[in-house]
Amino acid sequence: MHKAKHLFFTVLFVFSGIGAYCGHIIGGYLSYECIGPLANNNSLVTYEVTLKLYVDCGPSSSPNPLFATISIFNEFDVPEQSLSLSQTNIARIPDGSFNPCVVEDTTLCALEETYRATITLDADEPKKFVYQRCCRNVVIDNIPNPEGNGVTYVLNVPAYTNLQNCNHTPQFTSPPPLSFCKDFGLTIDLSATDQDATDSLAYSICAPLNYSSKNVPAPNPANPPPYSELPFLSPQSGTNPIPSNPQFSIDQNGILSGQPTQLGQYVIGYCVEEYKNNVLINTVRRDIQIIVENCQPIITTAVQDQEQFCEGYTVDFENNSSSNDLDTLLYLWNFGDPTTQADTSRLKEPTYTYPDTGEYTITLITNPYYPCSDTSTETYRVYPLLDPDIDYFGRLCEDSNSVSFAASGQFEPYATFEWEFFNASIGGSTSDSVFDVSFNDLNPEVQLIVSENGCEDTVLKNISFFPNPIANFTYDTTEGCYPLPVNFQNLSSPQSNANFEWKFGDGNTSNAINPSYTYNQNGYFDVSLIIETTDKCIDTDTFKIDSAIYTSLELSNNKIDFEWDPKIGCPPLKVDFSEKATYDGKANFIWDFGDGNSTEGSSVSHSYSRSDYYDVGLMMITSERCIDTLVKTLDSVIYVQEKPSALLLVSDSTKSIKEADFTFDGTQGLEYTTSYFLIDGKKFDGNYLNYTFNDTGHFSIQQILTNNLGCTDTASAEVFVYDEFEFIIPNIFTPNTDGINDYFAPKGIGIYDYEVEIFNRFGEKVFFSNSFNIQWDGRIQGKKAQSGVYFYTIRVLDFNSKYRTYKGSLTLLRE
Numbered sequence: 001m002h003k004a005k006h007l008f009f010t011v012l013f014v015f016s017g018i019g020a021y022c023g024h025i026i027g028g029y030l031s032y033e034c035i036g037p038l039a040n041n042n043s044l045v046t047y048e049v050t051l052k053l054y055v056d057c058g059p060s061s062s063p064n065p066l067f068a069t070i071s072i073f074n075e076f077d078v079p080e081q082s083l084s085l086s087q088t089n090i091a092r093i094p095d096g097s098f099n100p101c102v103v104e105d106t107t108l109c110a111l112e113e114t115y116r117a118t119i120t121l122d123a124d125e126p127k128k129f130v131y132q133r134c135c136r137n138v139v140i141d142n143i144p145n146p147e148g149n150g151v152t153y154v155l156n157v158p159a160y161t162n163l164q165n166c167n168h169t170p171q172f173t174s175p176p177p178l179s180f181c182k183d184f185g186l187t188i189d190l191s192a193t194d195q196d197a198t199d200s201l202a203y204s205i206c207a208p209l210n211y212s213s214k215n216v217p218a219p220n221p222a223n224p225p226p227y228s229e230l231p232f233l234s235p236q237s238g239t240n241p242i243p244s245n246p247q248f249s250i251d252q253n254g255i256l257s258g259q260p261t262q263l264g265q266y267v268i269g270y271c272v273e274e275y276k277n278n279v280l281i282n283t284v285r286r287d288i289q290i291i292v293e294n295c296q297p298i299i300t301t302a303v304q305d306q307e308q309f310c311e312g313y314t315v316d317f318e319n320n321s322s323s324n325d326l327d328t329l330l331y332l333w334n335f336g337d338p339t340t341q342a343d344t345s346r347l348k349e350p351t352y353t354y355p356d357t358g359e360y361t362i363t364l365i366t367n368p369y370y371p372c373s374d375t376s377t378e379t380y381r382v383y384p385l386l387d388p389d390i391d392y393f394g395r396l397c398e399d400s401n402s403v404s405f406a407a408s409g410q411f412e413p414y415a416t417f418e419w420e421f422f423n424a425s426i427g428g429s430t431s432d433s434v435f436d437v438s439f440n441d442l443n444p445e446v447q448l449i450v451s452e453n454g455c456e457d458t459v460l461k462n463i464s465f466f467p468n469p470i471a472n473f474t475y476d477t478t479e480g481c482y483p484l485p486v487n488f489q490n491l492s493s494p495q496s497n498a499n500f501e502w503k504f505g506d507g508n509t510s511n512a513i514n515p516s517y518t519y520n521q522n523g524y525f526d527v528s529l530i531i532e533t534t535d536k537c538i539d540t541d542t543f544k545i546d547s548a549i550y551t552s553l554e555l556s557n558n559k560i561d562f563e564w565d566p567k568i569g570c571p572p573l574k575v576d577f578s579e580k581a582t583y584d585g586k587a588n589f590i591w592d593f594g595d596g597n598s599t600e601g602s603s604v605s606h607s608y609s610r611s612d613y614y615d616v617g618l619m620m621i622t623s624e625r626c627i628d629t630l631v632k633t634l635d636s637v638i639y640v641q642e643k644p645s646a647l648l649l650v651s652d653s654t655k656s657i658k659e660a661d662f663t664f665d666g667t668q669g670l671e672y673t674t675s676y677f678l679i680d681g682k683k684f685d686g687n688y689l690n691y692t693f694n695d696t697g698h699f700s701i702q703q704i705l706t707n708n709l710g711c712t713d714t715a716s717a718e719v720f721v722y723d724e725f726e727f728i729i730p731n732i733f734t735p736n737t738d739g740i741n742d743y744f745a746p747k748g749i750g751i752y753d754y755e756v757e758i759f760n761r762f763g764e765k766v767f768f769s770n771s772f773n774i775q776w777d778g779r780i781q782g783k784k785a786q787s788g789v790y791f792y793t794i795r796v797l798d799f800n801s802k803y804r805t806y807k808g809s810l811t812l813l814r815e
Helices: none
Strands: 012-015 019-022 025-038 041-056 067-073 079-092 110-122 127-133 151-157 179-181 186-189 200-205 255-258 264-276 279-293 314-316 331-334 351-353 358-366 374-382 387-396 401-410 416-421 433-437 445-452 455-462 473-475 484-490 498-503 516-519 523-533 540-551 562-565 573-579 585-592 598-600 603-608 612-624 629-640 654-656 661-665 674-679 682-685 688-692 697-706 712-722 726-728 747-749 751-759 765-769 788-798 803-812
Touching (some): 025 127, 025 151, 041 067, 041 079, 041 279, 067 110, 151 279, 387 455, 416 433, 473 523, 484 523, 562 612, 598 603
Parallel strands (some): 654 712
Antiparallel strands (some): 041 110, 067 127, 127 151, 186 255, 200 264, 264 279, 358 374, 401 433, 473 484, 484 516, 498 523, 523 540, 573 603, 585 598, 585 612, 612 629, 661 688, 751 765, 751 788, 788 803
């Protein structure tokens, strides 16, 4: 039996600023982290202060406070201000570490309440943070007057300027323990870490600091230093707070060890001293109320009794062990296999496969190697698996049956068999196989008993018989011209797997269930379906339809026809042809144009270049359906008329611009009624033309002849008129408006740019022009110039891009 672990805390606490509060505080500690100097003022440093309070969460607990207050003292231990910490988190504290010989107390419950706030302090002044509360739980066994003694948590805050850096208190890595087991040695990690890598930590068991004023349970401000340690009842002390052997101690890695020897509830405190450069700068004290109780489990180890013996070499073991704390049990199985050292398992309910038949001793140890272990043994006999079954085959038809049987499954070669057949042609057999048994019932039962190694197993199996297969089919097309596709639908009703054979009447077959078949010849065709079942009721049936399919070109819709346009015209005559055929499936078309040319296509065009009458033929070759070749030929359906023959003779092929007179003779043309010429976009009727060109370049001349049928022919020629330079300047002109020599008008050919200036005998410019079309009329500013001698300067650009300048005199003569 074991004693359940329970914590009972009944102390009344009063929180400053929040009124009366009934709680059960069982420990805690104070810590801080340095956030750093203010960004705009290095003389002020911000700290985050954290208070951890451990409280009972049993059924008598009250709501938790939302705030806690600490006092801040200067280096002269004078209180300067109070800081209110807000509650930021509540978490349950886990209880202890795993020990299979310890029964965990599931009723034990404690919470860690976290309070935090930030404060900004002078960088060059050291401070103290102090939190005080009264009082402790009345059931504590190692201190006097627990209801009159409380807690004081103190932290030193070194001046930032003295350290020239932020300082952080050590932070504990795990929550505190809540309970110890009497007479069980324990090892618990109570270590802490420090953000300051250069700091060193030292651990010790130490007395918590006391606060003993029931009248003021939560002073604000807190009492100033110095603070006394919590008194302990002899023989216990702050360094030996719990009766133990060996005595509790903590090493410099923060590991607490010892073995409690007396039941009860005890306060234990432990200190972490923080050193910087071998100088002690702070001490963090954490205390917790511990319950020491009996934790011995009650364990009964048991392996299940063997009830089945022919289950094979693989055994699934059941664990029937019992304990008052099953969740903490450990197991060690030994399966008694002498052929191997690997016949062990630590699973709760393992599976093991033995190498052979035999008798084995099974050993199960709970909590092996622990003082609370227990052992159970059981003898197991292992035989090969006996798991028979019945296989059967044969004709399983309703109209008749003949069934053969064979023992299957798992059994040894020396097994014995006992068959029993009910209402059958034989009553039973002792062989492993029985052949050709017939039954009078449609759902008979067969029994097989197989025996070996003193084991026996019985198999009962009902035999089912099935209807005989019936062949039947339908199809979607009965007649047409080939190729004729036909879709067949199988309407047979087999009750099992079956093979199908279709015979299409033309020598071809198929084994598909629902085939599609194409007939490629003409005739009448018988179609049959043969069904053969391959299991259950094995039987064959045939269904046949005579002359089911008829194919013939007489059923074809193929017709050939075509149209064309135009039917008559002048060469070259382009004619468009289009098929107007009807057919099933696809068709190719081949055209014969009657002039030795042919082509393929449904719509084509062809040009006739020679005058004549032409026959036109079309061949249609069908495919896919109603395969056939049809030809249609029409005689003399295209008439290409005669056309005139043009012949153009040219007097010269090239001339200069000075004498660009040409003769075009088209009188040699034949078979025409009208003729005209086209020169530079101009039309000239007739068959003979004299023409003078007024510009240089290459010129195309066409003569177009037309006959009485409207057919035309064109003859073309090209002449070249080349440039030549000549410039004539008159030396006298008579501007008397008689229409003769009224202007000073130079003349020339081969000139591309022209500029003239005329001066009087005083060198004054009296006329200017840059165009042959603007000539001097003998006036100066609108008035008639006097007769006399004038002087000119003419600058021209010839057809070779060469500038020429002419200077001279001219005479203006007025009569």
